[in-house]
Amino acid sequence: MDCASTPWERVRQRLREEIGEEKFTSWFARMDLDALTGDTIRLSVPTRFLKSWIQDNYLPRIADIWAEESGARRRVDLSVRNAFARPVALKASAPREVVTERPETRGPQARQPDGRAQDSRAQDARAEARPADARPDSARSAEGRSEGRESAIVGDVASGSPLDPRLTFESFVVGKSNSLAFAAARQVAEAASGTAPIFNPLYLHAAVGLGKTHLLQAVARAGALHGRRTTYLTAERFMYGFVAALKSHSAIAFKDTLRTIDTLVIDDLQFLKGNNLQQEFCHTLNALLDGGRQVVVAADCVPGDLEHLDERVRSRLAGGLVVELGPLEEDLRLEILKARYQTLTELHRGFTVPAPVLEFLARCVGQSGRDLDGALNKLLAFNQLTGEPVTLEMAENAVKDLIRPTDPKRVRVDDILRVVAKHYNVTRADLLSQRRTATVVKPRQIAMYLAKTLTLRSLPEIGRRFGGRDHTTVLHAVRKIDGLVSSDRALAEEIEVLKRLVLEA
Ligand SMILES: Nc1ncnc2c1ncn2[C@@H]1O[C@H](COP(=O)(O)OP(=O)(O)OP(=O)(O)O)[C@@H](O)[C@H]1O
Structure with a gap:
């Protein structure tokens, strides 16, 4: 299957790498590319709050990355969906x-003596x-x-x-x-x-x-x-x-x-x-x-x-x-897709998606309900705009930007501890201990950072898995490594290697 990435995916990927998974998820995960018109990229987010934050902090950067990834400079227009x-x-x-x-239409009975409604x-x-x-x-x-x-x-x-x-x-x-x-x-x-x-x-x-x-x-x-x-x-x-x-x-x-x-x-x-x-x-x-x-x-x-x-x-x-x-587990994704498909067919008579296509989407498309909605909407758009019937081949092509690059691996904190300990030549017990020598502190902080970025575990949970530490210690470690990664290229590369090793573990 062709999974070549689009400029927009590459922009998202670079933003993710630049600011880290956590920040990316908070601020950019819900930013959608709505259209490319003339010299403008039209993006949207669901709230005004997100819009003003991204506008204040990231719009020029997005335009720069877009120019680098697509070879053409465009104006970025950010709007609020459902405004x-x-x-x-x-x-x-x-x-x-x-x-x-x-208009002045309020009746007297609608007010209380205290003036409130x-x-x-x-x-x-x-x-x-x-x-x-x-x-x-x-x-x-x-x-x-x-x-x-x-x-x-x-x-x-x-x-x-x-x-x-x-x-x-x-x-x-x-x-x-x-x-x-x-x-x-x-x-x-x-x-x-x-x-x-x-x-x-x-x-x-x-x-x-x-x-x-x-x-x-x-x-x-x-x-x-x-x-x-x-x-x-x-x-x-x-x-x-x-x-x-x-x-x-x-x-x-x-x-x-x-x-x-x-x-x-x-x-x-x-x-x-x-x-x-x-x-x-x-x-x-x-x-x-x-x-x-x-x-x-x-x-x-x-x-x-x-x-x-x-x-x-x-x-x-x-x-x-x-x-x-x-x-959402695969069965649940399939049920959500079936329900959404049912609703779409009521609105668009003649829109037919064979069962194997729904199963393909449930298996391969990203994990969130929004990805599932997006995938079906894409099939509908392709089908309605080109008249091409929905087949497995058409679906693979239509939703390729929503396909998960690989099946997400469930990363375990234990794998992280093992990989980091081996890489820095310390023991797992060292990482969990209270020792504060530099040879142990930095690997421990890196391991905590990886646990936060590669697993869905919360800070308190990670703290517990790292020898019963407080969540503020984990937060400090995550922030510290996050900060270093953006300024220290060698460390950033080292962390990428560790991530790969953990994902392959
Ligand atoms: N179990 C489910 N059944 C049906 N639809 C679902 C289910 N889970 C998610 N969805 C759909 O997925 C889309 C995204 O869901 P929703 O907006 O509730 O996510 P969220 O957790 O609030 O995300 P965010 O943190 O981005 O606000 C919606 O269209 C929602 O209806």
Whole structure:
């Protein structure tokens, strides 16, 4: 099979090598190449937060690498996917626009004596279970009521981030790797309003594209349908909401609104940054948990690894039920593909994908649900644009940029310890010991770095496997080697050799 890489893949690969797997996954894994038009490369990311960070830090670098890899310099245009769904109200810099854009239609019964939009909360919770642009007129006009900046911002935050109507429990395919997360999410969403939560907070974590957002949005939707006042917020939207509320002196109303809902669902918590915002999140979390309200959180790591969060928040998050969604196994990938294919055929009559092609995709395409979606979309595009029927040969060609170069090998910490010990002529016991001589410290730090970059293990887990060390020691080692790799070419090459040896072990 031809697996020659495209310029875009090479750009991604070089970025990955330059900044390391972990940073790459956090910042670039969800950046897609949408189009190449004239002299422009059009890229997109799912959130404004990612966009502004990449724009500030990496756009010129991406343009440079593209020029080197493709031989042609192009302008890079980065946009936010699904930007349509984001209400203007949460633009922190433009709260006034909200007021002027909204018609004056609010009825007197909708306001409480304290000036807050109490009556509209249940309605907001129900309405937020629909995508923003699919809401009925009544909900849209409720959104459109002008009552000053304060309640506009508060109301928008209460109605949460938009939900994708496709992300439901019914469309979530359950397998070994995600069954516990699914069962816990369902239990939380379907608990009757007012009953004491059992798993609180429920904390889901997984690598990119393994279904966290899908489950969280399903919780938000089903919770609202079961009469729970539920708000789904990305961490990014929580931050914008709070900053906007501070700017318009409505922070108290903002906090009150969040603290009176039944279920707060926060996605992508790893992106919550900033001391004030962190403290605000901490207070909201405590208030909700102490008040017996349900909190559901998703992030890309265990609570202990959310280094920017206060220790107390991490320990409160860890104190409920923490569940990992594991990598999608091949059977599960096939079931997801079948379900997606079924949906596509309802929309595109005549689009036929033979079973062996679905099996090929399940076996060879990347590990995340997003790769599976991308593969089927590519087949559809090829089929619709060229009229060529989908065959194994056509599929191999159409999705070659999504094929995993090799089957991912599950790297074991033991293999890393053995390879590193042999390479540096020390013993495995030395690596696990408390000895602090330079001949042992550096190999140990390199081994920790490899454990973090080549396995899915968390920092605390790695610490335990390295003689019961604290996760901060591992973090220090990972950062140190990460820093050295970017400045010390010889070390970078040595680490590449070690990686190969570990992968071949
Ligand atoms: N078990 C599953 N059943 C059905 N679809 C799934 C499943 N797991 C993932 N997907 C699909 O894969 C895509 C990516 O999933 P999702 O956005 O939930 O990932 P995520 O874990 O939140 O990733 P990220 O960390 O990048 O936000 C979505 O289209 C989702 O519907």
